[in-house]
Amino acid sequence: MMRRNRPMICVLHDTGSAAPIKVAAAARKLCDITFLADRSTRQVAEDYRVMTDIADVVDITGLSTTEVAQRIRMLPTDGITTFSEFQQRRVAELAAECGFIGHSVETAQLLTDKFRQRQALATAGTQVTRVALVERVDDVEQAAEIVGFPAVLKPRRGAAAARTCRVDSLEQCLAAVADFADHPDSVFVLEELLVGDPLAAGPEWGDFVSVESVVHDGDVQHVCVTGKQPLAPPFRETGDLMPSTVPTELEDRIVRLTGDALRALGVRHGVCHTEIKLTADGPRIIEVNGRMAGYASHLLHRATGFNLTEAVLELALGHRVDVPVLHWNQLYWSRFVLPPMEASRVVSVAPLEKLAALPGVQSLDILATPGQSVDWRHGTHDMLAILHATASTHDEVLSLISQTEQAARESCV
Numbered sequence: 001m002m003r004r005n006r007p008m009i010c011v012l013h014d015t016g017s018a019a020p021i022k023v024a025a026a027a028r029k030l031c032d033i034t035f036l037a038d039r040s041t042r043q044v045a046e047d048y049r050v051m052t053d054i055a056d057v058v059d060i061t062g063l064s065t066t067e068v069a070q071r072i073r074m075l076p077t078d079g080i081t082t083f084s085e086f087q088q089r090r091v092a093e094l095a096a097e098c099g100f101i102g103h104s105v106e107t108a109q110l111l112t113d114k115f116r117q118r119q120a121l122a123t124a125g126t127q128v129t130r131v132a133l134v135e136r137v138d139d140v141e142q143a144a145e146i147v148g149f150p151a152v153l154k155p156r157r158g159a160a161a162a163r164t165c166r167v168d169s170l171e172q173c174l175a176a177v178a179d180f181a182d183h184p185d186s187v188f189v190l191e192e193l194l195v196g197d198p199l200a201a202g203p204e205w206g207d208f209v210s211v212e213s214v215v216h217d218g219d220v221q222h223v224c225v226t227g228k229q230p231l232a233p234p235f236r237e238t239g240d241l242m243p244s245t246v247p248t249e250l251e252d253r254i255v256r257l258t259g260d261a262l263r264a265l266g267v268r269h270g271v272c273h274t275e276i277k278l279t280a281d282g283p284r285i286i287e288v289n290g291r292m293a294g295y296a297s298h299l300l301h302r303a304t305g306f307n308l309t310e311a312v313l314e315l316a317l318g319h320r321v322d323v324p325v326l327h328w329n330q331l332y333w334s335r336f337v338l339p340p341m342e343a344s345r346v347v348s349v350a351p352l353e354k355l356a357a358l359p360g361v362q363s364l365d366i367l368a369t370p371g372q373s374v375d376w377r378h379g380t381h382d383m384l385a386i387l388h389a390t391a392s393t394h395d396e397v398l399s400l401i402s403q404t405e406q407a408a409r410e411s412c413v
Contacts, residue, residue, distance in 0.1 A: 007078040008032040009316050010058075012091050013051065014084035015043040016159060018294055018309055023083065024054045026309035031317065034075060036060050036068065065090060069097040079316035081270075083309075085159040088112050088290050101318045103290050107266040111290030115156050115189045117265065124264035126257075127285050130192040137177050143190040144170050150193040152235070153177065157187075159289075161379035165234040166193060180377070194286065200278035201245045204398055206230050208286060209244055211258040211274045212296060214311055214321050218268045221323040222255045223306065226296045229401060232338050236379055239335040240296050241397070242303050243328045246278070254283045261288050271312050295334055295386070302362070302388060303332035330390050333397050335404045337385040339374040343412035346372045351410035352385045358400050360389040374412060384408055 011023055013035050018026075020035065027033045034056040039045045051057045058075070060068045072080065072094065079100050082091045092108035095101065103111065110120050118131040132143035133156070144151070153176050154164040163180045167173040173190065180186060196207025206228030214221045227244030231237065246254065258274045265288060273293035275286035297308035304326045311321045337352065346368045356364040368374075368384040375382060387404070391397045 010080045012036040012082040012087045014087045017083040020051045081316040110265045126260045126264045134188040147190045161235045194277040197280040208277045213272045216320045220259045233341045242332045334388045339412045341376045351407040363388045
């Protein structure tokens with residue numbers, strides 16, 4: 001096969017990935033891309049036609065990792081990456097087989113296994129968090145003895161706060177495990193509840209933040225600390241705020257802890273998204289994710305022009321990415337409009353459509369359809385809409401947030 005003039009990266013697409021058109025746009029001045037598409041997953045099947053319209057596509061449906069690696073070797077490939085939480089391990093395995101830069105197989109496992117990640121952070125002396133594995137209902141009592149209550153029950157592997165809840169007693173924990181047991185991936189971790197300090201970021205804001213980081217050859221650069229809005233019950237994220245409201249001294253402690261965690265997990269190359277709880281005893285790690293956070297990266301690009309999607313591709317090629325000093329000329333925020341916890345069905349999107357007219361709203365994507373079922377157990381996967389906006393003051397943001405909550409209540413029963 002004739003070598004192309006530009007480098008080429010294979011991008012393994014799946015649920016939670018950056019939209020194919022955004023990946024293609026980020027690659028336009030940098031490289032060619034070839035999507036690897038397993039059409040047995042719903043998201044890939046839905047995006048397949050779009051991918052074939054904008055880039056080369058290799059259909060890997062039904063192929064083993066070794067067979068996919070063979071297909072990749074037949075291409076003029078210079079690197080591989082993914083924007084999906086659910087393909088981190090497979091891409092690490094493919095990178096190892098084909099000799100590309102990326103997370104090692106061991107690091108990818110630590111980044112996607114919440115139980116092993118807690119163990120690795122404890123072993124490194126970065127943070128000790130009480131945690132236990134729950135593979136079946138019979139494990140609950142022993143796990144409760146190790147962790148105590150209150151605690152958080154969450155999938156060992158997963159994203160978007162799906163099937164994640166607080167439990168305050170053995171009875172609640174048993175009921176939650178039974179409730180979630182019908183899911184095909186029903187192995188859970190029970191871990192101590194990290195109690196947030198409402199004063200850390202301000203009482204109106206979330207008691208946690210995220211850190212977006214770029215790592216090249218083990219050198220960690222932190223792009224920004226992303227502020228959060230208060231969680232919707234039980235642990236569903238509701239939106240981002242840039243810049244965050246945390247004071248400088250606390251922000252410095254947050255990024256130091258994040259760097260320690262990335263090194264403890266063996267991260268050498270890639271973009272990472274680390275979630276940090278702001279407790280009365282200081283910042284504590286919620287979890288480290290070995291991939292870009294889609295919504296935060298979108299907001300960051302709008303706010304500053306720094307494109308994390310481009311950074312992911314640059315790093316996959318082995319290039320160093322220099323993170324600029326960011327400047328903020330106003331507040332940038334996004335809102336994940338979620339159904340109330342008790343809701344089961346969408347009855348109308350008309351209240352959601354009205355959100356487009358709110359001051360400062362730059363974009364509104366309505367994801368729900370009338371008649372659609374919704375369930376809090378799906379986390380942010382059942383988002384009704386997402387909006388991106390700007391504001392001059394925090395009070396303005398808070399006023400608009402209350403209107404999004406009202407629209408969600410009016411849209412669902």
